[in-house]
Amino acid sequence: MAREDARNWHDFTKMIGLLSVVTLLTFQGAVSQQVKVEPEVMSYPSQAVNLRCAFTDAVGIQLTQVSWIYEPKEGERLNIAVYHPNFGASYPTSPLKGRVRFTTDPPSLSNPSIQISDVKMTDEGKYICEYATYPSGNEQGVTSLVMLAKPRNSASGVTVIASTVATGAQPVVVARCVSADGRPAAQIAWVTAVNGNATSASTAGADNTVTITSQYMLVPTAADNGKDISCLVSHRTQAKPESFLMKLAIEYPPQVTIVGYDNNWYVGRTNVALTCQATANPIPTTITWKTMSGQMPDTVQVKENVLTVLKVDEQANTTFVCEVKNRLGTGKDQVTVMVREPSVVPSNAAVVAGAVIGSLLALILVAALIAVLVTRSRRQQQGYRGNPNHSSYDIKSRLFGAGRKGSKNGTGAGAGGNGAGGNNNSPIYVYKEGSAHDGLTDKVNQHVPLHLGGRGEGGVATAPTAQDILLSGELDEAERRKFDQLEDDEESYDHFGGGGPILQLRPPHDQDGIMSGYLDDDMESQRDGSVISRTAVYV
Structure with missing residues (x-):
């Protein structure tokens, strides 16, 4: 319990102390507001720099003396310039003696600004303008003089050998960037895609300058060779960072690959080639082709990294080896060729012709x-x-052809004579009474001349006419008269146009159209206008 109370009391006193310090600093800052100075002034070596100072609002305050005090980063404070209204200006002994003076002659307490000529890098530090007043005591303002020195920036790559199992996987420096003799110290950054780390070191130079050296380190591999790496240097004297682009230089023995074998080398194939591709750093010095058997085929032609087989034969059935050397070592690759029998491949011409x-x-x-x-x-x-230029032809034309009839009394051309359209091979159909399917039969002429137009003359046997066929059935008188009238019309048509009339006849017992269907399907029209049967027997 006592320990806890002691800890609480300690924390309370610590807080009180911090508040006191903050209050004191705030008070001092408020008082020092009466002494107006520039917080920071930058200059380059060999230049002249002005340090301004003024006391504002001196009502009720008596100014007795003003002094300039130099406070280096390392060392004691030194008075470099003093002005008293009664005793004038004074310049005590200091590293700036002879190079510092008041800007006005004579100086004044209201504006005691000074000028430092031929500024050196060692002049950098704090410069305090301090007033002795009554009754307030001393009041001051502080100006920091920053000396600038533009650095000399440079970058370079470091050539290294790729890590192997033998050398071990240890990071090494692959690039270096330097910003020398700068003031203040420069900032260095790296931009790269490789996986590594950067280290930086600073070195003090002459006249308070600083040199910054940064190195980039990684475990080098052959795959990193030639990759980009950039060094960026930032400094107050530069409007923007200065960039240095480099290529990683990593040396490694040759890595070899043979390309060009398509696994289709057949006997008789011509001008097939193998190419030996190699990557290496430094550049390969020699490329050598050989075979595992030790004897190169006669049909092989080698030119640099290309091996060409002019004509494939059984000798090419071997293993080809390509060896590449540089100063770090030797790399090689091999390919085994399997020679095949020629395959018959149809030509494009045959395909097109087909x-x-x-x-x-x-x-x-x-x-x-x-x-x-x-x-x-x-x-x-x-x-x-029928023919659209003629009237419909009758059943007789379809049955016996389109031969012209002589007259109704039977004067016409016979089948064996010179009558127009005679045909002794025409089938003869006879209609029989009875079943509708059995009513039509054909009567074959046994090499007997038949008259197709009507009744025969001179005792010559004539073929039955369509009227005979109609009369062979049991037709009534009205149907006979109708048929006679149709024959008369047919004769008139024959005398007029030369072609037989067309008559569609159907036996009275043909209820289902069997006769008509049979005739339509069986008959075939001829060029002369006649119709013949496809199935009848001709004699």
Whole structure:
């Protein structure tokens, strides 16, 4: 319990002390506001610099004396200039004696500014303008003189050897950046994609200058060779950072790869090549091709890093080795060639010719199909509707052809004579009474001349006419008269146009159209206008 009370009392007293210090500093700052100075002044060596000082609002205060005091970063404070209204100006002994003076002659207590000529780097420090007053005592203002020296910046890469198992994976310096003789000290940064670390060191130079040296370190590998690394130097004397771009220089033995083998070397193939690709630092000095068997085939031609086989044969069935050397060592790669039998590959011309022929055959097939369909359509139109330039032809024309009839009394051209359109091979259909399916039969002429137009003359046997066919059934008188009238019309048409009339006949017992369907399907129109059967026997 006592310890806790003691700790609390200690913390309380510490807080009181801090508050006292803050209050004192605030009071001093408020008092010193009457002495006006510049907080910081920068200058380069060999230049002249002015340090201003003034006492404001001196009402009720008596100014008795003003002094300038130099306080270096290291060392004791020194009076460098003093002014008293009664005794005048005085310049005590100091490193600035002879180079410091009041800017006005005679000086004044209200404006005791000074000038330092031929400024040196050692002049850097604090300069205090101090007034002796009554009754306030001494009051002062502090100006920091900062001496600037523009540094000399440089950067360089460091050539190293790639780490291996033998050398160990230890970081080494691969790049270095230096900012020499600068004031104040420069700031150095690195920009790179490689994984490493930077270290920096400072060295004091002449006239309070500083030299900054920064090094970039990493475990070098062959893959890092040639990669970018930049050094950025920032300084107060520069408007922007100065950049130095470098390439990493990492040396390593050759790394070799053979390209060009497509696993399709067959006997008779010509001008196949293998290329030996190598990366190395430094540049390779020699490239050598050889085989595992020790004997290079006769058909092989070597030019630098390219090995060409002019014509593949069984000798090329071997293992080719490429060796590359530089001063750090040797790298090599090999490829085993498997020679194959030649494969028959159809040429482009044969493929094109086959495509053309196939296209032509397809076109011909389509054209033939169209022609067949058109021809069949025309024949059906001629067989069912007849020639549009003539009237519909009758059943006799479809049964016996389009031969011209002589007259109704039977004077016409016979089949064996010179009558127009005679045809002794035409089928003869006879309608029989009975079943509708059995009503139509054909009667074959046994090499007997038949008259197709009507009744025969001179005792020559004539073919039965359409009227005979109609009369062979049980037709009534009205149907016979209608048929006679149609024959008369047919003869009139024959004398007028030369073609037989078309008559569609159907036996009275053909209720289902069997006769008509049979005739339509079986008959085929001819160019002379006649119609013949496809299935009848001709004699």
